[in-house]
Amino acid sequence: MSQPLIRLDNLTVRIGSGDGAVRPVDGVSFEIHRGETFALLGESGCGKSMTALAMLRLLPQPAGRITGGHVYLDGEDLTALPEVEMRRVRGRRIAMIFQEPMTSLNPVLTIGDQIGETLRQHHRLTGRAARERVLELLDAVGIPDVKRRQAEYPHQLSGGMKQRVMIAIALAGEPDLLIADEPTTALDVTIQAQVLELLQRLQRDTHMAILLISHDLGIVAGMAERVAVMYAGQLVEEATRNRFYAEARHPYSRRLFESLPDVGKRDHALATIPGFVPHLDREFSGCRFADRCDRVWDYCRSHAPSWNLGSERHHVRCHLADPSVPAPASVVKERTPSRHADSAEAAGGTLLDVRDLQLHFPIHRGVFKRVVGHVHAVDGVSLAIPQGRTLALVGESGCGKTTVGKAILQLLRPTAGSVRFDDIELTRLSGKRLRRRRRDFQFIFQDPYSSMNPRMRVGDIVEEGMIVQGIGGSRAERRRRVAELFSQVGLSAEQVQRYPHEFSGGQRQRICIARALAVDPRLVICDEPTSALDVSVQAQILNLLKHLQIRLGLSYLFITHNLSVVAYLADRVAVMYLGRIVEEGPVAEVLEHPRHPYTQALLSAVPRIEAGGERRVIRLEGELPSPASPPRGCHFHPRCPAVMPACRESYPGESGDGDHRVRCFLYPPDTAGRQTAR
Amino acid sequence: MLSYLTQRLAGAVLVVFGVISIVFLLIHLIPGDPVEIMLGEAASATDREALRVALGLDQPVMLQFTHYLHGLLQLDLGTSLQSRRSVTDLLLERLPATLLLAGVTLAVTLAMALPLGVFAAVRRGSPWDDGAMTFSMLGVSIPNFWLGPLLILVFSLWLGWFPVSGREGVGSVVLPALTLSTGLAAVLSRMVRSSMLEVLGEDYIRTARAKGLPPHRVIFHHGLRNALLPVITLLGLQLGALLGGAVITETVFSWPGIGLLTIEAIQSRDYPVVQACVLLISVGYVLVNLLTDIAYAWADPRIRLGGGG
Numbered sequence: 008m009s010q011p012l013i014r015l016d017n018l019t020v021r022i023g024s025g026d027g028a029v030r031p032v033d034g035v036s037f038e039i040h041r042g043e044t045f046a047l048l049g050e051s052g053c054g055k056s057m058t059a060l061a062m063l064r065l066l067p068q069p070a071g072r073i074t075g076g077h078v079y080l081d082g083e084d085l086t087a088l089p090e091v092e093m094r095r096v097r098g099r100r101i102a103m104i105f106q107e108p109m110t111s112l113n114p115v116l117t118i119g120d121q122i123g124e125t126l127r128q129h130h131r132l133t134g135r136a137a138r139e140r141v142l143e144l145l146d147a148v149g150i151p152d153v154k155r156r157q158a159e160y161p162h163q164l165s166g167g168m169k170q171r172v173m174i175a176i177a178l179a180g181e182p183d184l185l186i187a188d189e190p191t192t193a194l195d196v197t198i199q200a201q202v203l204e205l206l207q208r209l210q211r212d213t214h215m216a217i218l219l220i221s222h223d224l225g226i227v228a229g230m231a232e233r234v235a236v237m238y239a240g241q242l243v244e245e246a247t248r249n250r251f252y253a254e255a256r257h258p259y260s261r262r263l264f265e266s267l268p269d270v271g272k273r274d275h276a277l278a279t280i281p282g283f284v285p286h287l288d289r290e291f292s293g294c295r296f297a298d299r300c301d302r303v304w305d306y307c308r309s310h311a312p313s314w315n316l317g318s319e320r321h322h323v324r325c326h327l328a329d330p331s332v333p334a335p336a337s338v339v340k341e342r343t344p345s346r347h348a349d350s351a352e353a354a355g356g357t358l359l360d361v362r363d364l365q366l367h368f369p370i371h372r373g374v375f376k377r378v379v380g381h382v383h384a385v386d387g388v389s390l391a392i393p394q395g396r397t398l399a400l401v402g403e404s405g406c407g408k409t410t411v412g413k414a415i416l417q418l419l420r421p422t423a424g425s426v427r428f429d430d431i432e433l434t435r436l437s438g439k440r441l442r443r444r445r446r447d448f449q450f451i452f453q454d455p456y457s458s459m460n461p462r463m464r465v466g467d468i469v470e471e472g473m474i475v476q477g478i479g480g481s482r483a484e485r486r487r488r489v490a491e492l493f494s495q496v497g498l499s500a501e502q503v504q505r506y507p508h509e510f511s512g513g514q515r516q517r518i519c520i521a522r523a524l525a526v527d528p529r530l531v532i533c534d535e536p537t538s539a540l541d542v543s544v545q546a547q548i549l550n551l552l553k554h555l556q557i558r559l560g561l562s563y564l565f566i567t568h569n570l571s572v573v574a575y576l577a578d579r580v581a582v583m584y585l586g587r588i589v590e591e592g593p594v595a596e597v598l599e600h601p602r603h604p605y606t607q608a609l610l611s612a613v614p615r616i617e618a619g620g621e622r623r624v625i626r627l628e629g630e631l632p633s634p635a636s637p638p639r640g641c642h643f644h645p646r647c648p649a650v651m652p653a654c655r656e657s658y659p660g661e662s663g664d665g666d667h668r669v670r671c672f673l674y675p676p677d678t679a680g681r682q683t684a685r
Numbered sequence: 686m687l688s689y690l691t692q693r694l695a696g697a698v699l700v701v702f703g704v705i706s707i708v709f710l711l712i713h714l715i716p717g718d719p720v721e722i723m724l725g726e727a728a729s730a731t732d733r734e735a736l737r738v739a740l741g742l743d744q745p746v747m748l749q750f751t752h753y754l755h756g757l758l759q760l761d762l763g764t765s766l767q768s769r770r771s772v773t774d775l776l777l778e779r780l781p782a783t784l785l786l787a788g789v790t791l792a793v794t795l796a797m798a799l800p801l802g803v804f805a806a807v808r809r810g811s812p813w814d815d816g817a818m819t820f821s822m823l824g825v826s827i828p829n830f831w832l833g834p835l836l837i838l839v840f841s842l843w844l845g846w847f848p849v850s851g852r853e854g855v856g857s858v859v860l861p862a863l864t865l866s867t868g869l870a871a872v873l874s875r876m877v878r879s880s881m882l883e884v885l886g887e888d889y890i891r892t893a894r895a896k897g898l899p900p901h902r903v904i905f906h907h908g909l910r911n912a913l914l915p916v917i918t919l920l921g922l923q924l925g926a927l928l929g930g931a932v933i934t935e936t937v938f939s940w941p942g943i944g945l946l947t948i949e950a951i952q953s954r955d956y957p958v959v960q961a962c963v964l965l966i967s968v969g970y971v972l973v974n975l976l977t978d979i980a981y982a983w984a985d986p987r988i989r990l991g992g993g994g
Contacts, residue, residue, distance in 0.1 A: 069810070096897070098898075105892065111892045114889070114986070117986075124896060125896050160987070160990065180896070180897070
């Protein structure tokens with residue numbers, strides 16, 4: 008094979024100095040060839056981003072530095088280049104796009120300026136030539152109306168548009184290698200599909216290599232030709248995509264697959280990886296994964312595994328793959344996933360019944376704050392949740408799903424409609440009576456850290472709800488209850504005296520779950536409770552939620568954009584688009600036989616891990632319109648692949664059989680129930 | 686942008702009116718009779734009464750207030766009880782001195798604070814940083830009534846470079862401006878440093894560096910413009926204080942500005958002048974605040990163009 012474009016040779020990075028120094032990258036070697044997509048896969052904190060930043064010599068200053076190894080670009084050692092030379096590599100030979108397009112663009116400069124800057128720096132393009140090139144680049148990344156857009160500021164663009172601008176900036180230098188660090192993690196699935204497709208198309212056109220950094224097995228499966236898995240600062244496995252997805256060999260890689268939720272695992276607890284990524288401030292004598300591995304034996308703890316070169320370029324850092332290591336006398340633990348206990352009783356009566364819920368926010372303009380219109384955030388939503396069951400509310404960001412949750416809890420007062428909880432009309436309750444009712448329905452937020460007071464001990468945070476509601480008896484009894492709750496959510500009772508920052512993301516979410524449970528609620532609204540967590544931690548939280556539901560008979564309203572979580576956890580699913588529910592039905596029905604074109608597109612946009620997956624993504628044009636001025640007729644028609652004249656005229660009524668309802672003109676109200684017209 | 690400005694302007698007018706009312710009422714509520722002071726205790730009751738009528742003090746307060754407002758609209762602030770001159774003239778006489786001092790001070794403050802703050806942030810934790818912050822700590826803690834005389838002692842009396850006091854020639858503004866800006870620059874440079882440190886940790890700075898831009902462009906074009914946003918607020922407050930007259934410094938240097946005028950007027954219970962000075966100071970604050978808002982909008986497109994995130 009020809010010389011690789013870039014080759015990392017035993018790269019080692021140190022952050023900090025003295026005893027507190029950590030080595031987030033510890034002897035990483037790989038190579039990427041021209042035109043190739045190489046994926047670096049791993050959970051947060053494993054060193055992927057640090058590897059990328061080290062390649063560009065952009066480590067956090069002054070603490071971070073490269074302490075060993077080399078990075079060769081076309082044979083030239085980047086670690087030995089003077090800083091001035093390195094600047095000709097950054098942006099020109101190697102460009103990088105980041106996870107957060109929202110914060111990665113300078114808010115006070117126009118996007119035209121920010122792209123033009125790269126052109127001036129690396130291609131000496133200025134004036135008219137530069138302006139024309141900027142427009143070309145914006146056009147290449149699929150931004151409409153480029154003349155107007157190039158004069159706009161980042162805050163005027165949506166998240167997906169911003170990431171396109173980031174890509175345009177990266178392309179401006181015409182790089183040989185593009186490093187994409189979690190490029191779509193902050194985006195919705197349909198936008199994610201657009202951006203990934205854009206990257207693939209640009210790669211075909213320009214023949215640049217891509218280093219894709221991701222935690223998402225689905226995205227990597229669709230994009231990469233070769234995959235490397237990183238764990239605790241080292242590569243633990245490297246293989247071609249097909250080999251990796253057909254037969255991952257490292258126990259860590261395999262666990263990642265097993266912890267993914269999907270419909271086939273509904274009856275079982277998801278596999279989890281116990282414990283934490285070890286702190287990288289110490290020397291390791293054995294395997295770094297040993298403490299969390301389900302196939303560990305004594306030898307693993309005393310001998311660090313070497314990099315075993317396998318056939319078909321499938322390499323693994325594990326003793327199991329090393330023929331020179333004596334196999335263990337017996338396999339220590341072969342775990343089979345535990346079955347969930349059967350749901351205790353059949354679903355009870357309807358606990359929550361929402362009818363025609365509307366929530367409109369007024370838009371104020373001018374000196375006198377006149378109301379000039381309304382944002383129809385929630386525009387006629389009806390749903391019902393039986394006792395002990397889970398309804399998932401899915402949709403892209405901005406569709407109003409979180410607002411529905413808040414309106415049900417009366418945190419935002421609905422404009423119209425009814426919310427009956429256990430046959431009590433919540434919209435008419437207020438003051439003390441509403442506050443007393445609040446113990447019955449609790450909320451779990453997306454970001455557990457920002458939803459806890461950082462200056463309160465976590466025990467007090469959990470106890471507070473009981474005090475407010477005047478339940479739980481005496482102080483000592485409440486304390487006992489808190490300890491009990493902690494063990495119920497898988498934390499130790501000694502931890503009640505600690506503060507939120509002392510916990511990991513998954514543990515914080517457990518504390519939030521304990522806080523919600525403290526007042527014995529019957530309904531818990533979970534708003535994206537796992538989207539900020541790694542897959543293995545997500546699996547733990549999903550297991551816990553499912554377990555608690557079976558034991559305590561809780562009902563969940565599960566607000567999420569993650570359809571595989573829906574498939575694993577929910578009984579019914581409602582799909583929301585621009586303030587309205589467009590399809591609703593049993594989970595299996597909706598996910599396997601989606602009727603609404605939007606649901607179909609949403610499902611097809613989810614990256615899947617089937618090897619070699621040549622699947623067709625139904626591409627949605629454009630983005631979610633503003634709920635302040637929804638399109639006439641069916642809100643979805645400007646993006647709909649099956650649009651008909653009627654769709655532009657009026658909003659379709661509900662159709663379908665009793666259990667699976669859809670609002671789309673493809674299904675005539677009277678007959679659709681019995682036909683499978685798709 | 687236009688609606689943003691109209692909103693701010695409407696707010697400013699409201700505040701000024703409030704200030705006018707409160708100042709007027711306070712002056713009329715505080716004990717002490719201006720007539721008595723003007724005529725002395727020996728004056729006869731008829732003389733007092735005559736002056737009272739002449740000054741319009743015998744009329745109901747509301748009526749006096751309307752008269753006062755009416756005068757204000759024609760820029761008539763009344764007559765000084767002390768010098769019998771038009772208050773407007775008095776103010777106009779002193780205003781240029783205060784404006785000059787404020788302008789020079791602002792320029793010197795920025796010239797000291799920006800480089801100091803940026804440099805300290807970029808070289809965080811280095812001896813440069815420590816040095817800059819030690820200077821800033823000194824600047825904050827030295828009071829102007831001490832620094833002023835010290836500067837006079839060194840530069841006027843020993844070295845003879847600048848005049849001791851008053852306002853004669855170009856050199857006379859140097860020492861009062863230096864006195865004022867030391868304290869202001871000390872506070873401002875800390876603000877610039879912390880704001881700059883925060884901005885340098887932002888993602889878009891990493892983006893700028895990943896583009897291969899040279900450090901000066903990253904720091905000034907991408908960093909400083911964003912770091913200045915919070916600094917503008919502080920700068921506005923400082924400038925407002927300067928316009929109102931830096932009372933202590935003007936007294937120390939006998940600088941013939943608004944601050945000195947205020948002190949003189951208070952000492953001689955010259956109510957119309959006090960009233961006018963307070964009014965001028967407040968209007969100065971309001972104006973500067975308005976300017977701050979405009980500067981903010983200029984610097985931050987998110988405000989200028991509305992919307993966020």
